[in-house]
Amino acid sequence: MSTPAQQPNPYQQPAYPQQYGTPAPNPYLQQPFPAPGGTGGKRIPGWLLAVTGAVVASAVWATTLFVTGVFDREGAAAPAKPGFGGYEYEANLCGAAPLNAFRGRYSLAGADSRYTSQQEGLDQSYCHRDLKDLQATEKDGETVFVRTSAEWHRAGDPSAEFASSYWAYRDKTTDKSRYRYQPAPIDNLGDEAFLVTEYRGEGKDTVGSMLLAVRSGWFTFEMEWTWYGGGPDSKVERPDEKDLKDWLIRDTTEALAALKQKG
Template sequence: MISEPELVPEGYFGAAELPGQRVAADDVVTEDQGPGGPRRARPGWLWAIGGAVVASAVWAGGLYAYSSAEPDLGGYRASRNLCLDAELSALTAAIGERVDRGSAWRSAHESLDDVSCYIEMTPQGYELPTDEDGNELGSLPSVSVGYTLHKKTDPGPEFEGMMAARHSAVEDTAVDDSAVDDAAVDDTTALRRVDGLGELAFVVRDSGGITLEVLDGQAVLSMSTSSDWDAETGEPLTDVSDFEPLMIEDMRALMARLKS
């Protein structure tokens, strides 16, 4: 007596099978297995687990690629000699020619490049006074330039924190000065934001000169001017208070050069 074929729920192990069913043309047969039976669909939960594993692997791979990706330097390059890159055309026209090429310093690491430059300038017709032994007295007006290119981390939070600390120091100085005689107040100390220069820029003024601080993506730049001093009175000889527009002009030119 021929029994009815065993019924198997559709979609669980495939359709109901009949004894002696022929091998379909698209069934997979390996050499050591001989003729194989009809292929059976994998249970749904296996596909779900496989999909979850693949999705997890893709997510993990994307996370690794994101975390290990190098930041965009925005076109900035390392500087081998910042004194050569900083032409300072506007400042030299106002103050005087460079004494020499300047003193450059550089530190290169995998995570950042840090360079600086110190340049003295000689005002036209100016000569340093000397003592009886011929030793120079006093000083020359100078410009200091700094440039740090961060190649691994975002310098933004550190830069903003530094500017916030300076702002707090300026406010504290103002509060302290309010309690003393007006003649002793140094009203040249100030911190002001500069628009249109890099991502974030500030000018800091004090009795010693002007400092321009700039954040532009992964680059942090600074430029400061200092006056020359009278050897006898200790008073500044060169008025640098109006040099801010010149410093901004020279800083903009330096940033463009460091991207070339």
């Protein structure tokens, strides 16, 4: 008896043939990112490179400013260091300013008066000397003196206010005042210098005092000649205005040279 041929099962899934070699790629697997470099990658925009370079340069510059002390740690500008133009502190300002130019007309009368002070923000030295006019007698009743002062400003630069403080003398001259003040800049002395002349009398045309002020860096210096007295019977004429200016300039120059030589 013959065996009938086996019929195929209509519900059986067909078998996949076995494959060899490289498997087919998985369409759902995420592809790796391309390696950096090479000509296939995207170029960084030029503007981004420029911005990045500027940021780096700014950081380097800021670090330099911190290290050198131009800015403090809070980012504020570091305070400037005082510079005194080479003029050293001197407690005996009378010794530094002997008034040799004035001594052609005057002699020293009595002992000098001086004081000195050294503080955290300001050093000061002061000298006052009474003078006797060699052309006058006791009956003439004159009072003449020269004061000298020097200041070493440690807490702030005086340059911003120096000129204004002497131009301000013009505002002291009014119709009701007994004095007239005339300030004027002087060349070839320090960083800047001013001469202030005070006029008195009915016509406000007689010199009563003359002040010379000099600034060099954070150092300031003043020398002032002042005259009082001379009653109606006095026959002594006061020094010529040009002579007073010359004496002040010469004696101030000598005093400044002594203060600088000291250093």
